[in-house]
Amino acid sequence: MSFYDLIVSRRTVRQFQQNPIDEGILKAMVNAGRLAPSAANHQPLEFVVVTEKYLCQKIYPFLKWAAYIAPEGDPKPGKQPVSYIVTLVNKQIKTDGYQWDVGAANENMILAGWEKGIASCWLLSVNRKEVTKILDIPNHYLLDSVLALGYPEEDPVAEDMDKSVKYWKDGNGRLHVPKRKLDQVIHFNGF
Numbered sequence: 631m632s633f634y635d636l637i638v639s640r641r642t643v644r645q646f647q648q649n650p651i652d653e654g655i656l657k658a659m660v661n662a663g664r665l666a667p668s669a670a671n672h673q674p675l676e677f678v679v680v681t682e683k684y685l686c687q688k689i690y691p692f693l694k695w696a697a698y699i700a701p702e703g704d705p706k707p708g709k710q711p712v713s714y715i716v717t718l719v720n721k722q723i724k725t726d727g728y729q730w731d732v733g734a735a736n737e738n739m740i741l742a743g744w745e746k747g748i749a750s751c752w753l754l755s756v757n758r759k760e761v762t763k764i765l766d767i768p769n770h771y772l773l774d775s776v777l778a779l780g781y782p783e784e785d786p787v788a789e790d791m792d793k794s795v796k797y798w799k800d801g802n803g804r805l806h807v808p809k810r811k812l813d814q815v816i817h818f819n820g821f
């Protein structure tokens with residue numbers, strides 16, 4: 631697959647197969663995150679990779695999925711994520727303006743995973759206090775977001791947006807994701 635095709639074929643997935651992800655793939659994903667652009671090259675980010683089943687099960691209740699269609703978009707029983715990559719901000723390095731770094735790192739990790747067939751859902755709706763406790767994260771780190779991972783058990787489709795940004799599921803349970811049309815967002819040489 632070309633890199634462009636990899637980018638456009640990526641969709642957020644919330645239903646996962648239960649086979650584990652090879653540790654080498656998870657390491658490659660974090661490596662892709664580590665090497666992302668970083669404002670002033672400060673590199674405030676660190677990553678917790680969660681592979682243990684009991685930890686995945688402890689974290690899961692503290693995540694919120696697909697708010698527009700809840701609870702329909704939640705992972706079904708037996709289709710929960712099998713790994714997580716949790717993005718931390720080292721507050722001794724930076725306490726604000728790190729969100730751009732988080733965005734670049736997470737998209738790198740998402741695409742590096744997708745190249746290997748790993749699907750993901752990037753979550754900001756996280757009970758940070760509880761997940762911080764579960765993972766023993768020290769005080770000088772801020773938990774920014776959680777990347778839920780696994781081989782995909784659904785095949786969402788992006789389509790041109792009509793009126794609403796709200797994703798929806800059809801009668802077969804397939805997720806449809808409206809995207810603003812290219813000619814609505816592209817402006818050559820000014821407006």
Ligand SMILES: Cc1cc2nc3c(=O)[nH]c(=O)nc-3n(C[C@H](O)[C@H](O)[C@H](O)COP(=O)(O)O)c2cc1C
Binds near residue numbers: 694697756
């Ligand atoms: C910063 C960020 C936070 C998100 N947080 C959540 C979340 O908490 N729960 C969730 O189910 N999806 C979350 N998503 C996924 C979005 O709902 C998804 O990206 C959007 O619907 C577009 O779908 P697509 O990723 O397939 O293009 C988040 C995405 C981003 C970029």
